[in-house]
Amino acid sequence: MNETLKILQKRRSVRAFSDKALTEEQVSLIKDATLRAPTAGNMALYSVVEVHDQSKKELLAKYCDNQPMIAKAPLVWVFLADMQKWVNYFTEGGSREKGEKEGLASWRDPALGDLHLCMQDAIIAAQNAVVAAESLGIGSCYIGDVIENFEGVRDLLQLKQYTVPACMLIFGHPKSEPTGKQTPRCPQEAIFMRDSYQSPTLEQLESAFSEHEQRRRDSKVLPFNNTGSIADHYYFKKHTSDFMEEMNRSTKVMFDHWCKG
Ligand SMILES: Cc1cc2nc3c(=O)[nH]c(=O)nc-3n(C[C@H](O)[C@H](O)[C@H](O)COP(=O)(O)O)c2cc1C
Numbered sequence: 001m002n003e004t005l006k007i008l009q010k011r012r013s014v015r016a017f018s019d020k021a022l023t024e025e026q027v028s029l030i031k032d033a034t035l036r037a038p039t040a041g042n043m044a045l046y047s048v049v050e051v052h053d054q055s056k057k058e059l060l061a062k063y064c065d066n067q068p069m070i071a072k073a074p075l076v077w078v079f080l081a082d083m084q085k086w087v088n089y090f091t092e093g094g095s096r097e098k099g100e101k102e103g104l105a106s107w108r109d110p111a112l113g114d115l116h117l118c119m120q121d122a123i124i125a126a127q128n129a130v131v132a133a134e135s136l137g138i139g140s141c142y143i144g145d146v147i148e149n150f151e152g153v154r155d156l157l158q159l160k161q162y163t164v165p166a167c168m169l170i171f172g173h174p175k176s177e178p179t180g181k182q183t184p185r186c187p188q189e190a191i192f193m194r195d196s197y198q199s200p201t202l203e204q205l206e207s208a209f210s211e212h213e214q215r216r217r218d219s220k221v222l223p224f225n226n227t228g229s230i231a232d233h234y235y236f237k238k239h240t241s242d243f244m245e246e247m248n249r250s251t252k253v254m255f256d257h258w259c260k261g
Pocket of ligand 1: 012013014015142143144145183
């Protein structure tokens with residue numbers, strides 16, 4: 001196995017960090033790798049807010065479903081889907097006026113397609129950062145809850161109409177060597193489909209997630225006194241949880257903010 005594949009295979013999320021700061025050189029290397037990610041039309045439809053201010057980190061930890069590790073992370077990056085810079089550039093650079101005056105194009109407000117593309121850019125760039133960090137021995141973890149409490153995050157980071165959080169990463173040196181097995185994954189045939197979508201049968205789902213189920217069973221966290229299935233676990237702990245309710249509320253506000261200002 002080559003070095004790249006080895007790094008991809010051994011990566012795991014790291015949530016406990018040592019106090020050791022990342023060096024400027026390490027951060028710069030991760031930034032360069034982030035920037036080399038593919039980007040739609042080479043427009044860099046994303047920006048990254050690097051959060052240094054400790055009080056902001058603490059508020060982010062609170063907004064992100066109370067995850068204290070965020071406040072303790074040496075490096076915190078919020079990836080934004082960013083069409084604002086192009087709206088500004090089109091406007092201030094005169095393209096918008098030229099289009100109108102010369103009858104070449106009428107102005108179009110960025111809409112959901114633009115948002116989707118910007119999100120793709122941001123998330124692809126983030127994954128480059130994860131892999132680059134891993135290659136330097138630096139751990140990372142995505143924080144999906146950054147899409148909760150949109151109003152709070154918007155005000156905290158002074159977001160504009162066409163900048164919304166796509167994802168968030170925390171980085172740091174792992175506090176200790178990882179112990180235990182990596183998290184399981186579904187087998188290839190449960191994920192990759194040929195030519196069209198094929199709805200998995202119940203049997204196939206049970207088989208695909210059997211390792212996940214066993215792991216949860218071993219750690220005695222399944223519902224109904226550990227007799228529940230992995231589906232019960234995700235259904236009751238995630239799918240019908242308060243935080244998913246909040247994510248959906250917040251994302252609606254976020255998308256309205258993008259579309260309506
Ligand atoms: C979109 C996304 C959101 C995530 N959000 C969180 C989070 O808010 N908190 C957390 O501790 N881990 C979070 N994770 C990490 C996952 O829990 C982790 O990737 C998963 O359990 C598999 O473990 P592994 O990364 O160690 O392989 C997130 C991962 C992704 C991809």
